Amino acid sequence: MSLLIENLHANVDGTEILKGLSLEIPKGEVHAIMGPNGSGKSTLSKVLAGHDDYEVTAGSATMDGEDLFELEVDERSRAGLFLAFQYPAEVPGVSNANFLRAARQARLPKGEEIDAVKFYHEMYEKMDILEMDRKFTARAVNEGFSGGEKKRNEILQMMMLDPKYCLLDETDSGLDIDALKVVAKGVNEMRSADRGFLVITHYQRLLDYIEPDHVHVMSAGQIVKSGDKSLALELEANGYDFLKEEVAA
């Protein structure tokens, strides 16, 4: 059981960004992808989620054997794929509670209604873990949120939707250290043998709090190096300059 990406090629506006990327994230593991700006990290998460702007030209991606590219965006989500966005969109006028309810409702068979009392109970429980104020449920999705509030909201949604595989795209960007700790707490709470994580980040800092099982370095649309968490520390100390040397050599 894994999220399996093989030889993935993808274009945006005719320019190839992913150039034969392969990666396997088994359930129960946390994988981190690090890499310099422009290496294609965010593209990978958008391609897996099914964004229209990206065209897959070759390769495959399967989730527990199911072909992701055969599914619509919302079907991938309901099948268990979650993307915590780097820049979450605002949905004016739609409250967080109603939005989450709609997302949960979409997972039920036709004609079945969600139990509102249980739903609120569960949501409050998760909000407590993320140290979110109750008033938050009535606010419109991401509208006027600070960077930290947006990221907490992403993690709250992730917790409420109980995905099988979680992609976290630069979740640490724009977070102060306290917010970062809270977000990491939410992710760690969710770690289990039934769930896989792909944490995309530019900085090692996040990985102090969400400890990865494997670290991959991405460059020019491919994974160029893999290792354990010590690789992240090495990158932190030496930067990405080694990539140039390797290319030169």
Place this chain on the structure above:
Amino acid sequence: MSYDAETIEADETAQAIDIDRSKGDFTFPENHKYDAGRGLTKDTVDYIADVKNDADWIREFRHRALEVFESKPMPTNWATADLDNIDFDIIRYYLSDGQKPKRSWDEVPAEVLETFERLGIPEQERAFLAGVEAQYDSEAAYSNMKEGLEKEGVIFVNSKEGLNEYEEIFRPWFGKVIPTGDNKFSALNSAVFSGGSFIYVPKGVKLKQPLQAYFRINSENFGQFERTLIIADEGAEITYMEGCTAPKFETATLHSAVVELVAMKDAKIQYITVQNWSSNVYNLVTKRGMAHEGAEVRWIDCNIGSRLTMKYPGVVMKGEGARGEVISIALANDGQHQDTGAKMIHAANNTTSNVVSKSISVGEGRSTYRGQVHIPKHLKGCKNNTECDALLINSNSRTDTYPAITVRGNDHVTQHEASVSQVSEEMLFYMQQRGIGEAEAMSLAVNGFINDLVREFPMEYSVELKRLIELEMEGSVG
């Protein structure tokens, strides 16, 4: 997913939509004792006056109105050219079974009762209304008010009863807020009106529950011309709600009402409309309220459906400290044009008006906002706030805004804001990534856009409104 499964799913969705859409889309065989025939002449007007046994002054009022109607050109110099497609010669101006409105649903003819039951009217009446009038083509089939209101002196009747039996109350205001010659369609209504609600709420009486009227068109090529006059005497308060549907016919149907509201000193009138006409109805309605000293007139207007709606509810603030408000939501789908807005006429010191308009254009739907705010030079301390926001769903949707704010004198405060926004791809992608289907995501976005206005509706109506919007949005995505 296999091809077959996809096809089946698509079929099921289509069926689900059809079933829901058909709520208002059914018709019964016509059973009319009185039929004025097609086309409009003096004879048509006399036929209606004869059937209704009109007093002489009403008959004369109709005759004068017909002359005004015939003399006025179509207002296509500023409005849409689609008006020219109305064929006044094929329209039928009066259809009724000649029965008085019944006080009990048990006495209402079976097919009429079934019509209103399918639309949920008797159920709503039991649940939260103070009274209901249900109009079927030209006349009310049912009209009743909760016990006790009559004792308090509340009058809730149709136009015929209002003018004949309570002439001393209604005649002084009839045609005074909206004169016959206000526009071509107010003149048309004045010539051939029938049905509608005449309401009087005595001094100091505050109705806790709303009165409701439901207007139903059952016959093809029919013109519905109801006439409504609501008078709230000093310190009185009333909320009135109207709903309307028609089946889908091959050819056009015309709905042209005149609604006049009179709020005496310190009275409050709130008039709520949820219109859901089928897409072949021309809906050309004139609505205006007069607010005396310290009084408040509030229009809450929701326009979904119809082929062309032209409606600009207005308030004339005649007494010091009067307030006027128009809150409107319009949704224009493919082939529809919602041309709506508001008129605020300040005619006394320290009067306040507020206009909030939100429109949604789907597919090739077109929405237009026209606003008129008039504050003359000799007045002091008047305030107006106008906000109009448009949401475009597709790249070929269209919206136009024509605000006309005339403010003379220095001692006034006016504020005007307008915005146009689109449901962005990023917003849709975000919602879909959470597992919400495309149509559902669209309707969430639309409901979010109008959310602050929907809160102004009574609970029962806001639920209905959300459901209507979901249905409209389901059809809008491929």
